[in-house]
Amino acid sequence: MDLAGRRISDVLLMRDAGPYEFSRATWEINLGCDFDCVMCYLGEKRFEGLDMDGKRKLLAVMRDAGVIWLQITGGEPLIDPHFREAYRLAHELGMQVEVLSNGSRLHKHHMLNLLRTYPPTKLTLSMYGATAETYDAVTRRRGAYERFAAGLQNAVAAGLNVDLSLIIVRGNAHEADAMRDWARSLGLRFREYANISPTIHGTAETLPQQSPEYLTHRQPFTGCPAGVTFFHSDPFGRASICKVGREPNIDLIAEGVEGLARLGGIAESLMLRTGGCSGCELSGTCRVCRPMAKVFQEAKAPLGNYCQHGMR
Template identity: 50%
Template sequence: MHDVIASPFLEQYVLVRPGSRGGALLPEARYEELRAFDPAEPAPPWLVEAVREQWDDLDITGRILADFLLVRRPSQWGYGKASYEINLGCNYNCKHCYLGLKVQSGMPWEDKRRCLDIMGEAGVLFLQMTGGEPTIDRDFLRAYRHAWQLGMMITVSTNASLLWRENLLRTFKECPPYRVTVSMYGATKASYDELTQRAGAWDQFVQGMNAARHARLPLRMSIVVTDDNGHEEQAMVDLCKTWGVEYEVFTNMTPTIYGGGEVLTAQSKGHLRLRKAFTGCNAGHTFFHMDPHGLVSICKIGRDDQISLPHEGIQGLARLGEIADRLMLRTGGCSGCTLSGSCRVCRPLAKHYQEAKAPLAAYCQHGQKKAG
């Protein structure tokens, strides 16, 4: 078990702590010094001071390095972040869900573990574990622990319905997550159960949130505003403030990963907001996404030309950058667009909207101008 991690991260070196949002940059020389140290040696004075400055509740004075420090190895692959969709199954059936069919399937444990090992070898420091609902997966706990032991800073994306379970809370206490991001679907039982299409979902949500707050998990709320709960947007915000939980509001619905438009009917037109201009991203270059079957794509949206990590191994990632560059080209219905420089969605997301035959105003400036 480790309290502190020293790790390469993209083109830098960092000192981070599980369960903490804080961190510090490390000069390369200090990182290499830690790599060369005998784990049985006590912490050098400069490290004691650096840890004290960043985390005043953690004193490593006199402690040997092996007792608290994990030093991650450099990676030639240059991936700092990844997301892992451990299962598409869910105990809710939300009207707006971009996953479409929620199929309960995935890899056997040995393949899951191997894929996590490959992620670690690829340099992934920050890992998002998601679903579906990740906590219902039979291998969630050991996958979480394995990733944590590899020195990953883990964000769990959940609906909070199971956060009251003792085995989950015990795991999170022993292996603190970087963040627990909870989706919020209403401020009352009526709206919450209606959107999730599960009787009793609100009660599970409240029970999970009470347990998570009592355990002082590093919570962040994603407030999802739809046609069913739009009238409760302020009430959801107020509840987050009452709980002392930071939050972000999401109002724009997207098609399913299969290009289905049925979920767009959940959109609250009165809450539709203009997205910020898309200025590019590093999907496929410093970040990647893996689905329940070990198929790697540039992100959760751009799932074309997937790479099978269980079959190709880490060498398969060598093709991901070229795939990303190709998927980001303005092709198809976006070819030759004169407004592409200020577009508000990436090309893979625009493709999903086009496949779903969504109204142009939902994603394109041309449609927004006509609507205005």
């Protein structure tokens, strides 16, 4: 390593290993958002969460737990009043940070300067259309398209590692090809999402927004690292196995790293098949995890949205 006259401590951070096997985490820094997308799984998007002291404690717990990769999401994370300080602290604690954003704040110089100074490992931006009329209708915010387009252009020009998530719903499906062309014209990687989930509150008002011709069949669920090497934190520092299986959860602010010792047991309990899924003859090739199936069941969603029996 060429240190160019610098001390090794200026370029290399050594961290102690965590007591468990957690290396990845996601953090909803705040559920508030400046968009009001028709298909948003968050439902009511409240501006609430930890103050900055609480955020510092939570990030310290994540560091002590061994988290190396941290995904900061929301709501819209860039509108959180403490985002800049929390993001910079995560970097200083030695985490590789991915930010999930709608891009609406990237046209602001102070935000772009922050990300240019402390480049995210990945900046994943959601795209909701290819024209102002469609974009503003899907997000239910006038001017959303202009803010996104300006922010996207700024992020690309700044050399940030941008990924795009193309969210395809009834209201923008006619622009799917134009969305793909836009991403390709910028030389950006993109993935498409068309399978919409119920809200985290167990309601189904989001599901009619799905565009039937773009729905995809998920691969059979064969397990995941949720609650084992990965965990999720909500805006109050409550850790759960993932953003779908939110309960039971662990208050990391009150319990610290030691509380995570219970997460593996919670994961095992949430993966047990119960109710209508117990004894299912197709369980070996089920395409959704048990927590996701439960969300669909609570929302009284059509069986075809999540279960093979509804596809027969």
